[in-house]
Amino acid sequence: MTEYRSVTADVVADLAAILGERNVSCDPDKLIAYSLDEVQGPPWKESCRADVVVFPEKTEDVATLARYANENKIPLTARGAGTGLSGGAVPARRGIVVSFEKMNRIIELDRDNLTVTVEPGVVTAEINKAAADAGLLYAGDPCSGDASFIGGNVAENAGGNKVVKYGPTGSHVLALEAVLADGRVTWFGGKRRKDVTGYDFVHLLVGSEGTLALITKIILKLLPLPGEVVDLLVPFPDVASAVRFVPRIVTEGKILPASVEFMDHRSISLTERYLNRKLPYSDAGAHLIIQLEGNDRENMADEYERIGDLCLAHGALEVFVADNRNSRDRLWKARKxxxxxxxxxxxxxxxxxxxxxxxxxxxxLMEQVQAITARHGSDYVAFGHIGDGNMHLTIAPDRDRPDREAVLKAIQADIYDVVKGLGGTLTGEHGVGLKRRDQVGLFLDEAQIDLIRRVKLAFDPNNILNPDKIVPWK
Ligand SMILES: Cc1cc2nc3c(=O)[nH]c(=O)nc-3n(C[C@H](O)[C@H](O)[C@H](O)COP(=O)(O)OP(=O)(O)OC[C@H]3O[C@@H](n4cnc5c(N)ncnc54)[C@H](O)[C@@H]3O)c2cc1C
Structure with a gap:
């Protein structure tokens, strides 16, 4: 276990000298707020607290900060918007939390190269909008996009709603400016579309959860903006008929949709109560959202009619077409x-x-989840990015059950067994962070865990960057 230097008043004074007083905070409320993400009910709330939060304004600030923290062996935990669902931004070994909220500029939109260069603190939806205003598409679309930062998306390799067609965040990343643990600044990648000069460090950093380097600039790929977008909301009588239908969109419909999302009956009812509005056919067993894109209105109409007919032929109860901004926004508001x-x-x-x-x-998977939860007498909610095979499952046994903790553990273990047996893995997009660190060994073998530790130490020999994450550290 690495020994770290404590953050004393002298350290705080040094940080103020490096970054300016206005960019250093020990305000007790901020220390708590900047030590949490969106993981619900985490066990680390009290023990993992920032000693100080800093707000660098430019790459040089981050570089000087890293050099100082490395020389003094003080943990540095990068933080985006704190919407993470794995405790990634939680300072597991205390120390300095580095908020990127002041590094929030869209630096350049390059139409000739179809790229946008941004700082890590830009809100994801602002990039979507800037691209759309230029007639282009930034295809990253996590459900948290109105709040999450692009730096957090890159560090988690966030997925979201358009992965079926465009891939997760990493598919859009061409280059990263990174501050290494010792304060050196380097660019991995560039605006070029191909690059086999050395290892692919860009995509090693993507999804590395702030453990290898601090990302200070990002070059993202853009695409032509589709002229026409239509969403189909398709209720099915039960989960089985909905999930079995999904592959037919491609195999029989011959269309690669942008999104295929799944919502079970419980998730629909909870959302109706939460938003206080009804969704069509909300008593159905499950709903799919299928998003289609194109450029020609008539072609699009042919395509969505074909997919709609296919849905009905395979048991759908109805097909609702959302083909204008208003109806599409209402639908996605519910999903998100x-x-x-x-x-x-x-x-x-x-x-x-x-x-x-x-x-x-x-x-x-869905049959087994149903059987496991029924066996343990527990309620559950299922929704997610079914087109990617990525399911979000909330298992919520009755609060009054005296054996609640044990039941939660047993159900989780049974689900992991099934997922592993089906060739799946622990997390598709939310990351390992602190929350899943101790379960990683169920899915990665000893050779891989050893490599993760050695790669980490090659980048960060003093183990100051977001320590104690992804794999267990002795
Ligand atoms: C309602 C809701 C819906 C969500 N929907 C989705 C979804 O559809 N798809 C999905 O993938 N996720 C989703 N998430 C999870 C979350 O929004 C994503 O993981 C997102 O990418 C986190 O971004 P953030 O800016 O909030 O990062 P944070 O939570 O602040 O940090 C996440 C990780 O990134 C690291 N990090 C942040 N900035 C940097 C940097 N500049 N350099 C190095 N490391 C850095 C942190 O150390 C941490 O490990 C959802 C969350 C919520 C609350």
């Missing part, structure tokens, strides 16, 4: 509110999973 709706009615500590399996295994 599910997480908060589940928390509102199932507060506190539950099992919240982000498992991912090969897409063909989703029907089996």
């Amino acid at each position: 509110s599910i997480t908060e709706s589940v928390w509102a009615f199932h507060p506190g500590k539950n099992v919240n999973e982000d498992v991912v399996v090969p897409t063909s295994a989703v029907p089996e």
Whole structure:
């Protein structure tokens, strides 16, 4: 276990000298707020607290800060908007939390190269908007996009609603400016579309959860903005018919949709209560949202009619077409509110999973989840990015059960067994962080865990960058 230097008044004074008084805070409320993310009911609330929060304004600030922290062996935990769902931004070994909220400029939108260069503290939706204003598409679209920062998206390799067609955040990242643990600043990648000069460090840093380097600039790929977008809301009588239908969109419909999202009956009812509005066919067993894109209005109409007919031929109860801004926004507002709706009615500590399996295994996964929860007499909610095989499961046994803790553990273990058996893994997009660190060994073997530790120490020999994350550290 690495020994760290404590953050004393002298350290705080040094940080103020490096970054300016206005960029250093020991305000007790801020120390708490900047030590948490959105994990519900985490066990580390009291023990993992920032000693000081800093707000660098430019790359040089971050470089000087890293050099200082490295020389003094003080932990540095990067923080985006704090919307993470794995405790990634929680300062597990105390020390300095580095908030990137003041590094929030869109630096350049380059139409010739179809790129946008941004600082890590830009809110994801602002990039979507800046690209759309220029007639272009930034295809990253996590449900938290109105709040999350792009630096957090890159560090978690965030997924979201358009992964089926465009891939997760990492698919859009061409280059990263990074501050290494010793304060050196380097660019990995560039505006070029290909690059095999050396290792692919860009995509090693993507998803590295702030453990390898501090990301200070990002070059993202842009695409042409589709002229037409239509969302289909499709209720099915039960979960099985909905999940079994999904592969047919491609195999029989011959269309690669931008999104295929799944909401079970419980997630729909909770969202209706939370938003205080009805969704069509809300008594259905499950709903899919299928998003189609194109450029020609008539072609699009043909395509969505074909997919709609296919849905009905395979048991859909109805097909609702959202083809204007207003109806599409209402639909996505419901989808994007599910997480908060589940928390509102199932507060506190539950099992919240982000498992991912090969897409063909989703029907089996959902059957097994149903059987496991029934066996343990527990309620559950399921929704997620079904087109990617990525399911968000909330297991919420009755609060009054005396065996609640044991039941949660048993259900989680049973689900992990099933996921592993189906060729899936622990987390598809929310990351390991602190929350899943001790379960990583169920999915990665000893050779891989050893490599993770050695790569980490090659980048960060003093183990100051977001220590104690991703794999257990002795
Ligand atoms: C309602 C809701 C819906 C969500 N929906 C989705 C979804 O659809 N898809 C999805 O993938 N996730 C989703 N999430 C999870 C979360 O929004 C994402 O993980 C997001 O990428 C986190 O971004 P953030 O800016 O909040 O990062 P934070 O939570 O602040 O940090 C996340 C990680 O990034 C690291 N980090 C942050 N900035 C930097 C930097 N500049 N350099 C190095 N490391 C850095 C941190 O150390 C931490 O490990 C959702 C969360 C909520 C609350």
